[in-house]
Amino acid sequence: MAHTVGIKDVAREAGVSIGTVSNVLNRPDTVTAATRARVLAAIDRLGYVRSESARQLRAGSSRIIAMLVPDIANPFFVTVARGAEREARRAGLGVMLCNSAQSAVEEAEYLSLFGAQRVRGVLVSPADGTGRALRDFRRHRIPFVLVDRVLPGLDDGCSVSVDNVVGGLLAVRHLLALGHRSVTYVSGPMHLQQCRDRHAGALAAVREAGLGAGALEHLRTERLDVASGLDAGARLLGLPRPPAAVFCANDLLALGVLQAMYSAGVAVPREVAIVGYDDIEFAAAAATPLTSVRQPAELLGRTAARLLAEETAPTASAHRHRSVVLQPELVVRASTWESVL
Structure with a gap:
């Protein structure tokens, strides 16, 4: 050797x-x-x-922060991670990106690994809506910032999120303004706070228009990916009266629904209008460009990394925990309005 x-x-x-x-x-x-x-x-x-690990042991501080996202294949989280990395590098830190695959078990395993490796801090978009794994992680006394999520009982740290209630309101208000009198909400797992908040915003838009709660149908999916969107699209087409307006909890679901409609020969938006959420790059590049609620993804990552860098800096005694809430905006494209074709 x-x-x-x-x-x-x-x-x-x-x-x-x-x-x-x-x-x-x-x-x-x-x-x-x-x-x-x-x-x-x-x-x-x-x-x-x-040896960097030996240096860390002597100095008592790592220059690596960990970032745990629920779906590394989702371009939204890629953009969030890019923003976090850019901000971390400005602070002289590196980012280790990991994927929980929307699994609470894998999330807990990664958090345990981060604790054993004594990373400087963690940026985490929890897959476990209960927050149990993060409450266990507290024993390591490693700071963490919640990204794109806010969890009950975890208000003793920083968080950065987007107002998803407003996002849901914008999406469904737009569909109703186009003359639709009912909307189907295609959600991911409802244990995720953002899926619940987007539903709450959609319901608020229906009520604002003077319509009953029955004007908002709800179709649940197990995951927030294209395959689940394809399945949701097939289920919608199988209904006695397929919906004329669909709001999806993210763009991957919406792109799957859009593909299902194309395969069945359903014209978008003439026969069905579709709104997504996140405004990933693929939304604008779809065969029929997708109307979407834009989240400021890169700003989300930059802000989270900056808060974590502040908390773990030598002057951290001056740090005060903050919950930053960013605002979404609606980007109208051809999937809802023929005039933009």
């Missing part, structure tokens, strides 16, 4: 003490220029690579 070059080898090669090598690596201003040059030359000759 090849010998791993260590700090003792560098000290021997340079003819100095281990403490001197450590000073060159950690406090170079305390070492004379000549000695520093000799040690650096020895490092270069031997190919010594500093």
Whole structure:
């Protein structure tokens, strides 16, 4: 087995003490220029690579933050992660991105791993709507920021979310303004707060229009992905009276519904109008561009990373927990309004 070059080898090669090598690596201003040059030359000759994990143990602080998202295949979370990474790099931190696959079990396993690795902090979009795994994670005393979610009983930390009630209101208000008198809401799992909030906003729009709660139908799906949207579309087409207006809890569901309609020869928006949520890049690029409620995804990630960097900085004693709520906006495209075709 090849010998791993260590700090003792560098000290021997340079003819100095281990403490001197450590000073060159950690406090170079305390070492004379000549000695520093000799040690650096020895490092270069031997190919010594500093152990980041050992440095973290000595310093008591990691430069890595973990980010846990429920669906790494969803472009929305890719954009959130990109924003978080850019902000983290400005603070001199790196981001380790992990995927819970919308599984509470995998989420708990990852959080346990983050605790064992002593990451600096965690950005998490919980898959477990109960917050149980995060309450257990508290024992590690590692700060975390909730991203795109707010969970009851976890108000002793920071969170960044979008007002999903307003988002649901905007979506269904738009459909009703086009003359539709009933809307079907295709949701993901209703244990997720954002799915419930978008439904609440949709219901508020129906009531605002003076319609009864029966004007909002509800079709549940197990996941928030294209495959679930395809299945939902088939189920809608199988109804005695398929809906003329559909609001989906995210764009992946909406794209699946849109594809199902195309396959069945149903004209969009002439026979059915469809609204998505998130405004991912694929929404505008669909064969019939998708009307969607835009979330400021990159800003969401940047804000969350900034709050975590503030909380874990040496001046963290001045940090105050905050719950930041961003606002969505409706982007109208051809899936609801023929005039934009």
